[in-house]
Amino acid sequence: MEILERRAAITGIGQSEVGRRLGRDPMALTIDACLEAIQDAGLTRSDIDGLSTYPGAMFAGAPGFSGAGIGDVQDALRLNLNWYCGGIELPGQLGAVINACMAVATGLANHVLCFRTVWESTAQGGGPRAGIGAGAGGSYRATGPMQWTLPFGAASAANWIALMAQRHFHEYGTTREQLAWIALNARRNAARNPKAIYREPLTLEQYLAARVISTPFVLYDCDVPVDGSTAFVVSSRERARDLRAPLVGVEAAGCALYGRPSWDQFDDLTTMALRDAAKMLWTRTDLRPKDVDAAELYDGFSFIALCWLEALGFCGKGEGGAFIEGGARIALDGEIPLNTQGGQLSAGRLHGFGFLHEAVVQLRGAGGERQVPGNPEVAVAGAGGGTIGGCLLLTRG
Amino acid sequence: MAARSNRVLPALTPENQHFWTGGARGALCFLRCTKCRHFVHPPAPICSECLSRDLEVTAVSGRGVVYTYTVNHQSWFPGMVTPFVIAIVELAEQPGLRLTTNLVNCSIDQVKIGMPVRAVFENHDAVWIPLFEPAL
Numbered sequence: 001m002e003i004l005e006r007r008a009a010i011t012g013i014g015q016s017e018v019g020r021r022l023g024r025d026p027m028a029l030t031i032d033a034c035l036e037a038i039q040d041a042g043l044t045r046s047d048i049d050g051l052s053t054y055p056g057a058m059f060a061g062a063p064g065f066s067g068a069g070i071g072d073v074q075d076a077l078r079l080n081l082n083w084y085c086g087g088i089e090l091p092g093q094l095g096a097v098i099n100a101c102m103a104v105a106t107g108l109a110n111h112v113l114c115f116r117t118v119w120e121s122t123a124q125g126g127g128p129r130a131g132i133g134a135g136a137g138g139s140y141r142a143t144g145p146m147q148w149t150l151p152f153g154a155a156s157a158a159n160w161i162a163l164m165a166q167r168h169f170h171e172y173g174t175t176r177e178q179l180a181w182i183a184l185n186a187r188r189n190a191a192r193n194p195k196a197i198y199r200e201p202l203t204l205e206q207y208l209a210a211r212v213i214s215t216p217f218v219l220y221d222c223d224v225p226v227d228g229s230t231a232f233v234v235s236s237r238e239r240a241r242d243l244r245a246p247l248v249g250v251e252a253a254g255c256a257l258y259g260r261p262s263w264d265q266f267d268d269l270t271t272m273a274l275r276d277a278a279k280m281l282w283t284r285t286d287l288r289p290k291d292v293d294a295a296e297l298y299d300g301f302s303f304i305a306l307c308w309l310e311a312l313g314f315c316g317k318g319e320g321g322a323f324i325e326g327g328a329r330i331a332l333d334g335e336i337p338l339n340t341q342g343g344q345l346s347a348g349r350l351h352g353f354g355f356l357h358e359a360v361v362q363l364r365g366a367g368g369e370r371q372v373p374g375n376p377e378v379a380v381a382g383a384g385g386g387t388i389g390g391c392l393l394l395t396r397g
Numbered sequence: 398m399a400a401r402s403n404r405v406l407p408a409l410t411p412e413n414q415h416f417w418t419g420g421a422r423g424a425l426c427f428l429r430c431t432k433c434r435h436f437v438h439p440p441a442p443i444c445s446e447c448l449s450r451d452l453e454v455t456a457v458s459g460r461g462v463v464y465t466y467t468v469n470h471q472s473w474f475p476g477m478v479t480p481f482v483i484a485i486v487e488l489a490e491q492p493g494l495r496l497t498t499n500l501v502n503c504s505i506d507q508v509k510i511g512m513p514v515r516a517v518f519e520n521h522d523a524v525w526i527p528l529f530e531p532a533l
Contacts, residue, residue, distance in 0.1 A: 129471070129473075130473060130474070131473025131474055131477075140405060141405070141406055141407060141408035142405050142406070142407050142408065143407070143408045143410075145439075147407035147408070147413065148439060148496070148497055149497050150405040150407075151404050151405055151406060151407055151526055152404075152483055152497055152498055152499050152526075153404070153469060153473065153477060153481060153483060153499065154469070154483045154497055155405070155473035155474065156471070156473055158471065159467055159469055159483055162467035163465045163466065163467050163483065163484075163485055163497075164465070166465045166466060166467055166510070167464065167465035167510070170465065170510045211470075212468075212470040212480075213469075213470060213471045214467045214468065214469045214470065214471060214483075215467050215468040215470075216467075217467075262439075263497065264485045264495045264496065264497045265438070265439075265493065265495060267493060269464065269465060269485070
């Protein structure tokens with residue numbers, strides 16, 4: 001069986017200004033990221049014949065969650081598209097990139113521009129973080145999947161993921177002192193990333209004393225909403241060889257969903273849908289977890305990154321707490337450097353795409369002060385938590 | 398814990414009304430397959446186990462255990478009173494048949510995973526919200 005995604009390569013990366021309450025038009029951020037990615041690949045807009053995004057422009061009810069859709073970008077850049085796809089029902093945010101890999105692998109397109117724009121910081125304003133459905137007024141009624149959580153004040157993924165973390169604590173003896181290291185490691189790496197939002201040191205004592213959001217989560221377990229856009233060019237590997245950027249190839253994709261797509265009916269609430277995507281990834285490559293030099297794993301909430309580490313086999317199931325405790329194994333010079341840009345916890349909630357961007361940066365050796373030592377050759381990017389998850393294994397050359 | 402006055406209520410539909418109105422007669426109700434006896438939740442027009450379309454509304458005992466919980470401290474809506482306990486309760490009738498809910502009539506310190514609980518209902522117009530309290 002040919003592993004079709006191996007015909008694809010990431011040939012260009014771009015990222016706009018990233019910040020809190022930038023107050024800029026999200027389309028302007030999107031264009032900044034897209035043009036940078038096209039230029040980075042050594043291409044011009046006339047070379048782009050595919051366009052892919054998550055979640056698309058039609059998403060309502062979550063302020064700033066989507067900054068641009070397919071039509072917006074196609075029109076602004078007047079692209080001639082042979083293939084395009086935007087949507088939210090994907091295997092995580094990186095599902096949009098997996099789609100692009102398949103489009104170039106099957107020949108539907110040669111160079112697919114992928115983008116993801118958020119402007120949640122500006123859109124949500126200066127007040128406290130609102131729950132889903134907040135502000136809809138007294139006549140609002142919960143429908144669909146939301147009817148099973150909203151009536152109980154479980155109005156945020158913070159609650160839904162906290163329920164899973166608490167079960168993990170119960171079954172495996174995981175502690176807050178252990179979980180803290182996802183946040184502390186992210187902050188430690190963010191100090192070396194000039195674009196990160198929070199760069200000042202964070203101590204275990206500060207973490208343990210922080211304001212509680214939903215037990216066992218405190219403020220530092222929750223990512224920080226930002227404005228920003230991230231873009232990639234995905235090309236067929238054949239064409240990528242002629243381009244100027246160092247080649248970063250796609251080795252394998254994970255996009256499976258076997259368990260139920262539900263926050264409370266999933267078969268094992270000590271993990272989540274990403275379990276299935278991670279399992280699939282290793283069926284499509286001869287590489288093993290020990291071959292991976294950098295792991296860029298979704299940390300919308302700290303516990304999600306712990307789940308990714310376990311699911312991808314960097315440690316055993318249930319052993320994530322002990323694995324990250326003290327932070328040495330996941331440090332830049334550790335056995336598996338994690339979230340080297342500072343994650344979404346400290347570098348900002350670019351919503352999945354930031355992890356793939358960082359994986360490419362590391363494989364190109366372009367990480368500057370935060371570069372993983374030893375010329376990393378293999379990196380994994382995983383995005384999504386709860387009911388969605390998807391991942392990509394990348395190789396240099 | 399007092400009833401929370403600012404609940405977001407579910408929109409009643411023909412598909413979900415057995416669940417949200419059963420409390421009027423003190424019954425926690427689910428769809429159940431008449432062929433293989435599997436409880437189907439959330440409601441669907443087909444049994445996920447045997448693909449039978451012959452489902453009937455069935456009351457369960459309302460008994461279960463706390464599968465996991467979280468103490469929410471963040472006020473997600475204006476007027477939301479915190480802290481309060483959000484739990485996932487696994488019902489006695491079927492492994493994996495779970496509800497997200499609130500625990501009531503117990504202090505936050507009392508809450509433990511594995512704790513036996515039973516359903517009680519909070520009424521808002523036509524809707525009866527299933528909550529759970531410690532079972533003696």
